[in-house]
Amino acid sequence: MIPAHVPENRIVNFDIFNPPGVEDDYFAAWKTLLQGPGLVWTTANGGHWIAARGDVVRNLWNDSARLSNQCLAVTPGLGEVMQFIPLQQDGAEHKAFRMAVMKGLASRYVVALEPRVVEIAGELIANLRPRGSCDFVAEFAEVLPLNIFLSLIDVPLEDRPRLRQLGVQLTRPDGSMTVEGLKQAADDYLWPFIQKRMAEPGDDLFSHILSEPVMGRGWTEDEARRMCRNLLFGGLDTVAAMFGMVALHLALNPQDQRLLREQPDLIPAAADELMRRYPTVAVSRNAVTDIEVDGVTICKGDLVYLPSVLHNLDPASFDAPEEVRFDRDLTPIRHTTMGVGAHRCVGAGLARMEVIVFLREWLSQMPEFRLDLTQPVRMKGGNVGACITLPLVW
Numbered sequence: 001m002i003p004a005h006v007p008e009n010r011i012v013n014f015d016i017f018n019p020p021g022v023e024d025d026y027f028a029a030w031k032t033l034l035q036g037p038g039l040v041w042t043t044a045n046g047g048h049w050i051a052a053r054g055d056v057v058r059n060l061w062n063d064s065a066r067l068s069n070q071c072l073a074v075t076p077g078l079g080e081v082m083q084f085i086p087l088q089q090d091g092a093e094h095k096a097f098r099m100a101v102m103k104g105l106a107s108r109y110v111v112a113l114e115p116r117v118v119e120i121a122g123e124l125i126a127n128l129r130p131r132g133s134c135d136f137v138a139e140f141a142e143v144l145p146l147n148i149f150l151s152l153i154d155v156p157l158e159d160r161p162r163l164r165q166l167g168v169q170l171t172r173p174d175g176s177m178t179v180e181g182l183k184q185a186a187d188d189y190l191w192p193f194i195q196k197r198m199a200e201p202g203d204d205l206f207s208h209i210l211s212e213p214v215m216g217r218g219w220t221e222d223e224a225r226r227m228c229r230n231l232l233f234g235g236l237d238t239v240a241a242m243f244g245m246v247a248l249h250l251a252l253n254p255q256d257q258r259l260l261r262e263q264p265d266l267i268p269a270a271a272d273e274l275m276r277r278y279p280t281v282a283v284s285r286n287a288v289t290d291i292e293v294d295g296v297t298i299c300k301g302d303l304v305y306l307p308s309v310l311h312n313l314d315p316a317s318f319d320a321p322e323e324v325r326f327d328r329d330l331t332p333i334r335h336t337t338m339g340v341g342a343h344r345c346v347g348a349g350l351a352r353m354e355v356i357v358f359l360r361e362w363l364s365q366m367p368e369f370r371l372d373l374t375q376p377v378r379m380k381g382g383n384v385g386a387c388i389t390l391p392l393v394w
């Protein structure tokens with residue numbers, strides 16, 4: 001049922017999990033909403049608002065006083081199952097836990113991790129190179145972030161295949177596991193590591209975070225589980241999706257491959273611009289009070305969906321937003337690929353390093369590559385949009 005406060009001219013039927021045409025082009029599918037008003041109400045998935053213009057997306061994302069993170073997603077019940085720390089917290093509680101997580105992901109740890117990321121990326125590329133082709137998503141994009149995560153939490157090599165299965169379910173759920181089952185599997189897997197790090201802190205991500213006091217006390221076991229779960233669910237498919245989009249861009253634009261091979265010092269700026277150009281994360285909020293915006297009222301209790309794609313690809317946010325310009329000045333307005341405001345991604349520095357290392361290693365070790373036109377590129381929608389297959393040849 002459509003609530004009475006939703007004006008008729010704001011009603012659309014747009015399924016965020018499956019926008020029309022998403023399998024061919026995630027960005028084009030979303031961009032159709034930029035033609036209409038800044039805020040629309042979709043009747044799909046139980047009914048919720050979608051911010052559909054750059055300034056509306058950004059302003060609402062920044063409004064953590066009136067929009068809560070508790071709901072996690074428009075999917076009913078998902079927030080109650082996951083209980084992520086710090087993602088689903090608000091206000092002072094969020095600030096305290098976020099601070100501890102940020103300390104664990106401080107740039108000195110990210111810098112220290114880089115040689116390991118180079119090594120893991122190098123091994124994967126060395127295996128792929130002689131083959132002359134691959135499905136980039138399954139054979140690289142999804143494998144590298146998982147291996148990096150396992151290095152971050154210092155998981156022994158022999159334990160890795162078990163989490164690989166879980167990683168596949170996280171990035172490409174095949175429907176064989178419910179959300180509860182997935183959460184339970186993640187917890188069961190992570191728990192021995194969490195317990196060990198709480199008892200005997202080492203030099204790994206979980207230890208760094210869990211040895212930071214929160215609100216003047218130590219972490220409880222429940223809080224530790226919720227935080228580790230957040231890192232696992234937040235740091236895998238997001239990075240895999242970004243790798244996929246970056247590789248797709250380069251496969252379609254051999255001139256950019258050449259430029260970055262010839263001038264590798266452009267790679268950090270290229271990583272920033274590619275991350276702006278290919279945003280695939282969207283977040284959900286629940287209104288804790290009535291909010292007037294774009295001539296309508298979001299009522300207390302309403303769900304609001306904020307897709308970063310509609311901020312970054314709005315021509316009012318960035319000049320010619322679909323053009324990839326490695327010399328674009330990204331300082332006047334920050335893009336929202338990593339979010340904005342109180343919940344901006346705590347893994348942003350790590351993610352940026354991963355993208356830079358991927359570009360450096362792939363471009364320096366692989367010959368020019370392109371799409372394998374005998375097979376389709378397929379994409380998916382959802383809270384993290386992504387390529388699900390990306391056949392490459394070289």
Ligand code: HEM
Nearest residue numbers: 086087234235238239242281283338339343345346347351
């Ligand atoms: C390209 C890769 C990534 C993208 C696009 C991305 C995107 C985002 C976005 C948009 C948010 C804001 C959520 C909100 O406002 O509700 C966020 C938050 C978060 N991200 Fe990332 N992320 C990436 C990588 C990572 C990595 C590698 C980690 C950690 C290992 C991570 C951990 C988190 C956590 C814990 C939060 C919650 C922060 C808070 O609530 O204060 N992310 N991310």
